[in-house]
Amino acid sequence: MTRRLEGKRAIVVGGGQTPGTTTGNGRAVALTFAREGADILVVDRVLESAEETAELVRKEGGTAAAHRADITSEADCAGIMDAALEALGHVDILHNNVGIVPAGRTEDLPVERWRQGFEVNLTGMWLTCKAVLPHMRERGTGTIVNISSMAGLLAGGETIAYSTSKAAVHALTRNLALEYAPHGVRVNCVAPGMMDTPMGVDATARAGGVERAEVAARRAAMVPMGHQGTSWDVANAALFLASEEAAFVTGVVLTVDGGFTLNAVAQ
Incomplete structure (x- = not known):
């Protein structure tokens, strides 16, 4: 490791893990940031899951604390910032990783979903940013990395709500980047493609009642590079955007998809 985040303090929202599944993006980011020198506050809706990630960081010699929050609650998001100040002292990096997939076509999708x-x-992503940005603006420095999806760049009848919400994340990222650039704050986004993660593979297999291996093989066949990515690919992209190597990068949507979106456009 090159210790690219040495001395930095980072909040990783959605840093927990579904038990018994492959490593997800949030946990991979927390571990990668810690390995690169950052102190971490792991935030998750399930405290035990956040604590498990924090313990993994500590076992590797890093510094981490855990905090429970529901990001759809503005009060909980304000509490994330309070917890970060208590555990970390200040915040250099906010990483937003929470997301759900409300599947269904327009006529079948309940408005509640x-x-x-x-x-x-x-x-929820806007609320976490809203809670942390005043602190970053006051310090005159900071970086935010939002996790979106290649779905925000494409269209699909079964994922209209998901795709539309992820496209909105791209717009949110660009608007925050423009608004806070004069204050020394960078805001960027990673848009993963076909990833071998709990949300990508395990949840799809459960929903379809099929074997995990079948889902993984089907997804891999759709990628021009011939295989799915992993949460570590996402974490490495987030690391670049959070680091000083990206000091002149803001407002970008970085696709990490093995060429999937290129193939989709070509078709």
């Missing part, structure tokens, strides 16, 4: 998708995928 549509609203829930936007509450979690968009409004």
